[in-house]
Amino acid sequence: MPRIVVEVMPKPEILDPQGTAITHALGRLGFEGLGEVRQGKRFEVAVDAVDDATLARVREAAETLLSNPVIEDVVAVRAAD
Amino acid sequence: MPRIVVEVMPKPEILDPQGTAITHALGRLGFEGLGEVRQGKRFEVAVDAVDDATLARVREAAETLLSNPVIEDVVAVRAAD
Amino acid sequence: MPRIVVEVMPKPEILDPQGTAITHALGRLGFEGLGEVRQGKRFEVAVDAVDDATLARVREAAETLLSNPVIEDVVAVRAAD
Amino acid sequence: MPRIVVEVMPKPEILDPQGTAITHALGRLGFEGLGEVRQGKRFEVAVDAVDDATLARVREAAETLLSNPVIEDVVAVRAAD
Numbered sequence: 211m212p213r214i215v216v217e218v219m220p221k222p223e224i225l226d227p228q229g230t231a232i233t234h235a236l237g238r239l240g241f242e243g244l245g246e247v248r249q250g251k252r253f254e255v256a257v258d259a260v261d262d263a264t265l266a267r268v269r270e271a272a273e274t275l276l277s278n279p280v281i282e283d284v285v286a287v288r289a290a291d
Numbered sequence: 292m293p294r295i296v297v298e299v300m301p302k303p304e305i306l307d308p309q310g311t312a313i314t315h316a317l318g319r320l321g322f323e324g325l326g327e328v329r330q331g332k333r334f335e336v337a338v339d340a341v342d343d344a345t346l347a348r349v350r351e352a353a354e355t356l357l358s359n360p361v362i363e364d365v366v367a368v369r370a371a372d
Numbered sequence: 373m374p375r376i377v378v379e380v381m382p383k384p385e386i387l388d389p390q391g392t393a394i395t396h397a398l399g400r401l402g403f404e405g406l407g408e409v410r411q412g413k414r415f416e417v418a419v420d421a422v423d424d425a426t427l428a429r430v431r432e433a434a435e436t437l438l439s440n441p442v443i444e445d446v447v448a449v450r451a452a453d
Numbered sequence: 454m455p456r457i458v459v460e461v462m463p464k465p466e467i468l469d470p471q472g473t474a475i476t477h478a479l480g481r482l483g484f485e486g487l488g489e490v491r492q493g494k495r496f497e498v499a500v501d502a503v504d505d506a507t508l509a510r511v512r513e514a515a516e517t518l519l520s521n522p523v524i525e526d527v528v529a530v531r532a533a534d
Contacts, residue, residue, distance in 0.1 A: 211326060217333050225521045228390060232334070232356060235396035241352055243345055245292060245337030252298050252333040253313070256326030264324055271322055275313060278468045281524055306440045309471060315478035359387045362443055373488060379495050394496070394518060403514055405507055407454060407499030414460050414495040415475070418488035426486055433484055437475060 211256045214268045217286040218277040219250035250282070260289045292337045295349045298367040299358040300331035331366075332357070341370045373418045376430045379448040380439040381412035412444070422451045454499045456533040457511045461520040462493035493528075494519070503532045 220226045232247040253276055257264050265287060272284045301307045313328040334357055338345050346368060353365045382388045394409040415438055419426050427449060434446045463469045475490040496519055500507050508530060515527045 219333065219335065225523060227518055227521050228393075229334070231390075231393040231397040231518055233397075234400040235356055235393040236352055238396045238400040239356070241348055243339045244348065244352065245339070247337075248335045250333040250335070252300065252331040253310070254300065254329045254331070256328075258324045258326075267322055267325065271317055271325065275316055275320070275470055275474055278470050280468060306442060308437055308440050309474075312437055312471075312474045312478040315481045316474040316476075319477040319481040356389055356393055359389050361387060381495065381497065391496070397518055398514055401518070403510055405501045406510065406514065407501075409499075410497045412495040412497070414462065414493040415472070416462065416491045416493070418490070420486045420488070429484055429487065433479055433482075433487065437478055437482070 211258075212260045213254045213256050213290040214260060214265065215286065215288050215290050216253040216255065216268060216272045216276055216284065217250065218252075218272070218282050219285050220248060221281055221283055224281045250285075251276070254290060265289075292339075293341045294335045294337050294371040295341060295346065296367065296369050296371050297334040297336065297349060297353045297357055297365065298331065299333070299353070299363050300366050301329060302362055302364055305362045331363070335371060346370075373420075374422045375416045375418050375452040376422060376427065377448065377450050377452050378415040378417065378430060378434045378438055378446065379412065380414075380434070380444050381447050382410060383443055383445055386443045412447075413438070416452060427451075454501075455503045456497045456499050457503060457508065458529065458531050458533050459496040459498065459511060459515045459519055459527065460493065460529040461495075461515070461525050462528050463491060464524055464526055467524045493525070497533060508532075 226248050229248040236244050255268050269287045277284050307329050310329040317325050350368045358365050388410050391410040398406050431449045439446050469491050472491040479487050512530045520527050
């Protein structure tokens with residue numbers, strides 16, 4: 211069954227405590243050259259077919275049920291590789 | 292600052308109650324033609340440069356700190372678009 | 373409207389990378405005397421009334437839709453304070 | 454080792470898409486008498502001792518690293534049962 215991928219990230223101006231914790235943990239664990247980490251969400255939605263109408267429907271779902279528009283951006287809605 | 296994207300999904304054989312809740316909710320809200328939803332995580336890691344050594348370091352971080360290998364797969368470690 | 377609280381934690385033997393990241397971050401940020409952190413979930417469910425039948429129904433929901441029994445324990449189902 | 458529990462919930466005025474998905478899923482699955490669901494987080498922090506100083510330190514950690522004050526409230530910091 212084909213799948214559509216939805217990627218959601220916290221808006222740049224929104225604090226992300228989980229990402230901050232990971233950032234500090236990487237430093238403590240000695241990972242060099244890695245900076246700020248931000249944590250978002252990734253969804254895979256099984257669909258009958260990947261066509262424009264279905265992509266539009268998944269985008270609508272992404273903006274209403276998969277993300278919170280006040281604090282998150284839907285950064286991608288795309289066919290799975 | 293360049294960024295590396297890490298994508299993590301629950302292993303196919305692992306139950307995903309959050310995805311299941313979304314699957315049922317889509318049905319109830321009348322979204323047609325959308326099937327099972329699986330929910331994973333997406334990270335953006337700021338890096339000094341996107342080279343092979345840094346990608347390898349981010350992959351190591353992904354497998355130790357960003358995911359739980361018992362229940363999750365790291366499905367992608369790649370330069371951000 | 374009365375509410376029932378459901379508390380879910382990762383099973384003790386299951387790795388918790390988000391908790392681990394927080395543990396390391398606390399160390400790096402100089403919080404003294406704090407040890408391992410584990411991260412779980414907390415739900416509030418609005419109900420018509422908090423009686424035995426409703427608590428049993430919420431427990432059933434907790435074990436099927438709010439947690440993954442393979443990796444998580446439902447540690448409490450109780451009336452909200 | 455004693456533990457302190459931290460409970461974090463989305464602020465009442467903040468949309469909670471994960472809770473909304475669960476709310477709809479419960480309806481579709483035939484759970485009667487259950488209304489709106491809100492999803493938050495629950496942490497357990499291992500500590501050397503549960504005294505006032507440690508509780509204050511955990512509260513500070515809760516408000517800086519375990520929650521996002523713009524969208525979440527720390528609803529409890531208490532000794533584990």
